[in-house]
Amino acid sequence: MSTIESGAMHRVMTRCGRFTTRHPWPVIAAWLLLAVTVAALVLAFGRPVDEDATLPGSAGQHGRDLLEAHFDGAGNANGQVILRSSGPRLDEPATAAEIARTTARIGDVTHVASVGEPVLGTDGRTGYVDVTLDVGPQELTREMTDEVLDAAETPGLETLPGGALSRAGNGTGHSEAIGVVVALAVLVVAFGGLVAATLPLVTAVIVLVIGIGAIGLAGHLTGIPSVATTLGTMIGLGVGIDYALFLITRYRSLLARGHDVRHAVVGTVASSGSAVVFAGATVVVALCGLGVAGVPILTTLGWTSGLVVLVAVASATTLLPALLTLLGPRIDALPVRSARPGRPSAWGRLADRVIRRPWRYALSSGLLLLVLAAPTLAMTLGQTDAGDRSADSAERAGYDAMAAAFGPGINGPLTLVAELRPAATGPGDPRLAALTGAAAKVPGVARAHPARLAPDGAVASVRVIPDTAPSDPDTLDTAGRLAALDVTGAEVSVTGQTAVRGELATRVGDRMPLVIVVVVLLSGLLVLVAFRAPVVAAKAALMNLLSVAAAYGALTAVFQWGWGARLIGLDGPVPIEAYVPMMLFALLFGLSMDYEVFLLTAVRESWDRTRDNRRAVRDGLAETGVVITSAALIMVCVFASFVLSDEPVIKMMGLGLAVAIAVDATVIRGLLVPAVMTLLGDANWWTPRRRSAPVMSERAG
Known part of the structure; x- marks a missing residue:
C-alpha cells in the first residue's frame, strides 16, 4: 500500500481535514488576512526587479566587481533616452535648444544622478543621452522610468527608451485574463455548475496575490528578474486551479456516495490532499535541483516558483476544504448542464484498447514522441535582446533606431x-x-x-x-x-551584460547533465517513497524525460528554426535563451510528476483492492482520465496564453510548458504509461521488502 493511502502523510492530512471542518471561518479569515497584508505591502513598497545577470566565479563577473569597487556609481542603473526626428536635424539650433531643455528636465527628475551630453548618429536625425540614476538595477521601478520618460517628451521629436529604461516592467495582464477565462470555461464543462467551476479560480487568485506579492517584496532583499513574477503567475494559475480541481472532484464523488459534508471533506483531504502534497513536493524538489547549476538566475527562478507552488498546496489543503465545508451540497448549485461526475466510459474504452494491444500502443506512441523530440539534437543556446521583441514595441523601436544610427553593437x-x-x-x-x-x-x-x-x-x-x-x-x-x-x-x-550572459550560456551547457541527474534522482526517490515501487518510480522518470524532450523539440523548431514564428508574434528565428531549457526541465519534470502521481494513486488503489494489474491499469485510467485531461487542458490554455507576451523568453516558457503538458496528458498518460504498465505486469509493484497491508478504508470514507 502506498504512502499516500496510509502511513504518516495520510494521518497528518486526515488531522488537517478535521481541523478545517471544525474551524472553517478562522481558516478562511487567516487566508484573507494574509492576502490583504501582502497586497497592502506591495502597494506601499512596490515590487522592484533586477534584470542584470550575475555569474559568480566568471571573468565577466570579476570585471563587474572591479568596476563597482573602484568607480563611484558603477553599479547604478544606466539607460538611454533616444530622440528621433522625422524632420529637421537634431543639431539645428532650434532643435538643439529644445533638446537642451529636455536634458535639463530629465536632470531634475528624482533619482536621476546625471545626464550625459547628446550624442548624434550618422544620419543627424537620431541621437541619445545617457541617463544614470542613483539606484541600482535592483531598486529601479517602473514608476522611476516613467518619470524619466515623461520628462523626456520633446515637441516635434519621437522619444524612445533604451538600456535600463526599457526593461522596467513588461505587463502580462492580458495573458492572465485570457488564461482565467479559458480555465473558467473548461471548469464549467468539467463540473457542469458555476459554483464548482468558480471555486478553483477564487483559490487561485488568492494564491497569486500571496505568492506573487511575496516574490515582489523579496525584490527589496535580493535581485529578482521580472521573468520570475511572470513565471510564478503561470505556475500559480496552473497548479492552483489544477489542485483545486482534483480535490473538488473527489469531494463531489464522496458526496454522491452518500457521505455527509464533514466526512466527505476529511476523506478528500486525506486522500486527494495527500496526493496534492506529494505532487507539489515533486515540483518543489525538481526546482530545488536547479541550485546545483551554480547560476544565480536559475536559483532565483527555482525558489520563487517553488514558493508559489507551496502556497498553492497549502491553499488546496486548508482554504479549499474550509470553503467546501461551508458550501456543503451547494457545491453543485447553479448548474448549467446535467453533470456526470467522472464520466469514465470513453477513457475506459481507450484503456481497454491499450490493454488489449499494449505493444502496438507502446511502440507507436514512443515513436511519435521521438519524432517530436528529434529537433532537440540541433538545439543551441544563446541570448535574446530587444531586437527580438515585437516590432510594434517601444523597446524594439529604440533598439532599431540605435542600431540604424550607431551600428548594431551599440545595443550591447x-x-x-x-x-x-x-x-x-x-x-x-x-x-x-x-x-x-x-x-x-x-x-x-x-x-x-x-x-x-x-x-x-x-x-x-x-x-x-x-x-x-x-x-x-x-x-x-x-x-x-x-x-x-x-x-x-x-x-x-x-x-558587460552581453559578456556575462555569454558565459552564463557556457556554464548552463556544462552543468545541464548534472542538473538532469539530480532532478531525476530526487523526483524518482520521492515517487518511490510515495508508492514503494522501484519499477514505477523508474518508469515515471523515463516518461517525464520524454515529455521534456518533446518540449525541447518544439522550442528548437519554433524559435531556433523559425517554424511558425510569425504566428506567435515574432519576425523570425530568435536565439533560445541559455537558461530557459534548464528551467523548463525542472518545471516540466515536476509538473509531469503531478499527473503521474494522480494516475498512479488511482491505479495503486485498484491494485491493492484486486491484485490484478490489467484491471488496476484500466480502472486507474478510466477513473482519472477526464480529471487529468481537464486539468491539463487548463494548464495548456494558461501557459499558451503567455505566448501573447512581447517578451521572447516568456513566449519560450509558455510554448514549452504548453506543448509538454499537452503531450504528457494525452500521448504519455493516455497511451504510453498504461501500455508500458500492462507489459510490465506485476513487476510494477515489486519491492525488495514486500509487506501485506490491509486494504485502505479511505475509499469508503
Whole structure:
C-alpha cells in the first residue's frame, strides 16, 4: 500500500481535514488576512526587479566587481533616452535648444544622478543621452522610468527608451485574463455548475496575490528578474486551479456516495490532499535541483516558483476544504448542464484498447514522441535582446533606431577592465592609451572609447562597441579576443551584460547533465517513497524525460528554426535563451510528476483492492482520465496564453510548458504509461521488502 493511502502523510492530512471542518471561518479569515497584508505591502513598497545577470566565479563577473569597487556609481542603473526626428536635424539650433531643455528636465527628475551630453548618429536625425540614476538595477521601478520618460517628451521629436529604461516592467495582464477565462470555461464543462467551476479560480487568485506579492517584496532583499513574477503567475494559475480541481472532484464523488459534508471533506483531504502534497513536493524538489547549476538566475527562478507552488498546496489543503465545508451540497448549485461526475466510459474504452494491444500502443506512441523530440539534437543556446521583441514595441523601436544610427553593437557594448600593476599615477599613464589602441584593433570591434582611470589608479576601463548585435554569436567571439589581449602591466577581463550572459550560456551547457541527474534522482526517490515501487518510480522518470524532450523539440523548431514564428508574434528565428531549457526541465519534470502521481494513486488503489494489474491499469485510467485531461487542458490554455507576451523568453516558457503538458496528458498518460504498465505486469509493484497491508478504508470514507 502506498504512502499516500496510509502511513504518516495520510494521518497528518486526515488531522488537517478535521481541523478545517471544525474551524472553517478562522481558516478562511487567516487566508484573507494574509492576502490583504501582502497586497497592502506591495502597494506601499512596490515590487522592484533586477534584470542584470550575475555569474559568480566568471571573468565577466570579476570585471563587474572591479568596476563597482573602484568607480563611484558603477553599479547604478544606466539607460538611454533616444530622440528621433522625422524632420529637421537634431543639431539645428532650434532643435538643439529644445533638446537642451529636455536634458535639463530629465536632470531634475528624482533619482536621476546625471545626464550625459547628446550624442548624434550618422544620419543627424537620431541621437541619445545617457541617463544614470542613483539606484541600482535592483531598486529601479517602473514608476522611476516613467518619470524619466515623461520628462523626456520633446515637441516635434519621437522619444524612445533604451538600456535600463526599457526593461522596467513588461505587463502580462492580458495573458492572465485570457488564461482565467479559458480555465473558467473548461471548469464549467468539467463540473457542469458555476459554483464548482468558480471555486478553483477564487483559490487561485488568492494564491497569486500571496505568492506573487511575496516574490515582489523579496525584490527589496535580493535581485529578482521580472521573468520570475511572470513565471510564478503561470505556475500559480496552473497548479492552483489544477489542485483545486482534483480535490473538488473527489469531494463531489464522496458526496454522491452518500457521505455527509464533514466526512466527505476529511476523506478528500486525506486522500486527494495527500496526493496534492506529494505532487507539489515533486515540483518543489525538481526546482530545488536547479541550485546545483551554480547560476544565480536559475536559483532565483527555482525558489520563487517553488514558493508559489507551496502556497498553492497549502491553499488546496486548508482554504479549499474550509470553503467546501461551508458550501456543503451547494457545491453543485447553479448548474448549467446535467453533470456526470467522472464520466469514465470513453477513457475506459481507450484503456481497454491499450490493454488489449499494449505493444502496438507502446511502440507507436514512443515513436511519435521521438519524432517530436528529434529537433532537440540541433538545439543551441544563446541570448535574446530587444531586437527580438515585437516590432510594434517601444523597446524594439529604440533598439532599431540605435542600431540604424550607431551600428548594431551599440545595443550591447562590452567593457574592457584592466587591473593596473603598479597603479597608474594619473591619466597620462601610457598603459591607458595602449589599452584603447589594442582594443580598437581587435577584429569585430567597431570603435573603442578612451580609457577611464579609477580615482585610486588601480583599475582602468574601456567601453568597446562591437560591430555585431548582442545576440550575434560573433559578439562573444569578439569578447573572447578582447579578453586575450596582452598589455604590459595590465591584467584584463571583459564584462558587460552581453559578456556575462555569454558565459552564463557556457556554464548552463556544462552543468545541464548534472542538473538532469539530480532532478531525476530526487523526483524518482520521492515517487518511490510515495508508492514503494522501484519499477514505477523508474518508469515515471523515463516518461517525464520524454515529455521534456518533446518540449525541447518544439522550442528548437519554433524559435531556433523559425517554424511558425510569425504566428506567435515574432519576425523570425530568435536565439533560445541559455537558461530557459534548464528551467523548463525542472518545471516540466515536476509538473509531469503531478499527473503521474494522480494516475498512479488511482491505479495503486485498484491494485491493492484486486491484485490484478490489467484491471488496476484500466480502472486507474478510466477513473482519472477526464480529471487529468481537464486539468491539463487548463494548464495548456494558461501557459499558451503567455505566448501573447512581447517578451521572447516568456513566449519560450509558455510554448514549452504548453506543448509538454499537452503531450504528457494525452500521448504519455493516455497511451504510453498504461501500455508500458500492462507489459510490465506485476513487476510494477515489486519491492525488495514486500509487506501485506490491509486494504485502505479511505475509499469508503
